[in-house]
Amino acid sequence: MNHNKILRCVYAWAGENKLLTRCRIQSMAHFDRVVGAGSLDADSTASAISIRALSKNYGPVEAVRSIDLDVSQGETFGFLGPNGAGKSTTIGMLCTLVKPTSGSARVAGLDVVDDRDGVRRSIGLVFQDSTLDGYLSAEMNLRLHAELYGMPRNRVAPRIQEMLEMVGLWDRRKSRVNTFSGGMKRRLEIARGLMHSPLVLFLDEPTVGLDPQTRSSIWAYIKELQQREGTTIFMTTHYMDEAEFCDRIAIMDHGTIVALGTPDNLKSEVGKDRVQIATGDDARAVEQLRAVFGIEGRVVEERVTFSVAGGESFVPRLFAELGLPIMSVSVAKPTLDDVFMMHTGTTIRDAEASATERLRANPMWQGRSR
Numbered sequence: 001m002n003h004n005k006i007l008r009c010v011y012a013w014a015g016e017n018k019l020l021t022r023c024r025i026q027s028m029a030h031f032d033r034v035v036g037a038g039s040l041d042a043d044s045t046a047s048a049i050s051i052r053a054l055s056k057n058y059g060p061v062e063a064v065r066s067i068d069l070d071v072s073q074g075e076t077f078g079f080l081g082p083n084g085a086g087k088s089t090t091i092g093m094l095c096t097l098v099k100p101t102s103g104s105a106r107v108a109g110l111d112v113v114d115d116r117d118g119v120r121r122s123i124g125l126v127f128q129d130s131t132l133d134g135y136l137s138a139e140m141n142l143r144l145h146a147e148l149y150g151m152p153r154n155r156v157a158p159r160i161q162e163m164l165e166m167v168g169l170w171d172r173r174k175s176r177v178n179t180f181s182g183g184m185k186r187r188l189e190i191a192r193g194l195m196h197s198p199l200v201l202f203l204d205e206p207t208v209g210l211d212p213q214t215r216s217s218i219w220a221y222i223k224e225l226q227q228r229e230g231t232t233i234f235m236t237t238h239y240m241d242e243a244e245f246c247d248r249i250a251i252m253d254h255g256t257i258v259a260l261g262t263p264d265n266l267k268s269e270v271g272k273d274r275v276q277i278a279t280g281d282d283a284r285a286v287e288q289l290r291a292v293f294g295i296e297g298r299v300v301e302e303r304v305t306f307s308v309a310g311g312e313s314f315v316p317r318l319f320a321e322l323g324l325p326i327m328s329v330s331v332a333k334p335t336l337d338d339v340f341m342m343h344t345g346t347t348i349r350d351a352e353a354s355a356t357e358r359l360r361a362n363p364m365w366q367g368r369s370r
């Protein structure tokens, strides 16, 4: 493929790609300036991500409200929160796709407003919605990405092979992406996000809607690469197992960070056990819990659920004093779901369910098309 042909493909692809649409590539010279300048020299002592009083308003909607956050180099950082909490908007600002209303953020030591091109060269992105070109092969999608990021030519072929082997798609490298399953597309997106060895990889719900086996293999690739290349990972997820596997997490709600810490620290802050009971009349059980014990319960997954210190020793009192039959009871130590519920008033599974529904409505995800 000659240079002009590649460039035409790049422009066509850029039209479909959020990042480069925003880049507004106008000419070959501009293209070289934007994506061809090679790797970035990051200050190894700086935070990978540093956010100060960052806000974003969409008209009257305060999507992100003055958040502060530092993420260290090499850290795996998870962003959790209910739908509409402001997670994608925050990632959008960090990736230079969304202009902050006020405040500042630095990624790989570079300001996301003043040095957008530098930031873009330093990061990899895996979005909630697919941005692969379904009409091109897996290999060609990665090759175009390498062209866009100005990777040295002699590194492109070995890196494509390395990435496709890592995500188990080397045998399918010549197949059109339209013929891939949802899981294969996600794996290819992650391979593409990592192609140019970014300093920071942003993943916005990278595994939503995938089966547990595919999810765990995707995380194995990401972890492997992170350890090998020291990549910082900043991701949003609704899956608890993925959040557990982060070094630290932040819970976001209504545009602010309501909790921040390691998964273990956040769980220990809950301080109470989770008790779930099955009764014949859940509404009355909730009323009785309030009236007899002063405990607020709620119905979660068809069980009356509440938090209480020393759950196991509370159970005998519950049977004796609740005043209605209890069919079964379970007591569990706090989980991240309890942390999530304590801070947002909802379960993460509710958030997960609606995220999956949204993804299933995305035609690119729906597998083999045309």
Ligand SMILES: Nc1ncnc2c1ncn2[C@@H]1O[C@H](COP(=O)(O)OP(=O)(O)OP(=O)(O)O)[C@@H](O)[C@H]1O
Pocket (backbone or CB within 6 Å): 058, 061, 062, 063, 081, 082, 083, 084, 085, 086, 087, 088, 089, 090, 355
């Ligand atoms: N381009 C936009 N124009 C107007 N409002 C927007 C835009 N993007 C996001 N919002 C609003 O900003 C708020 C935060 O949205 P955001 O997409 O950041 O949430 P989220 O935490 O990523 O949610 P989800 O879990 O559903 O992905 C919502 O109220 C949303 O409607």
Ligand SMILES: [Mg+2]
Pocket (backbone or CB within 6 Å): 087, 088, 089, 128, 204
């Ligand atoms: Mg989102």
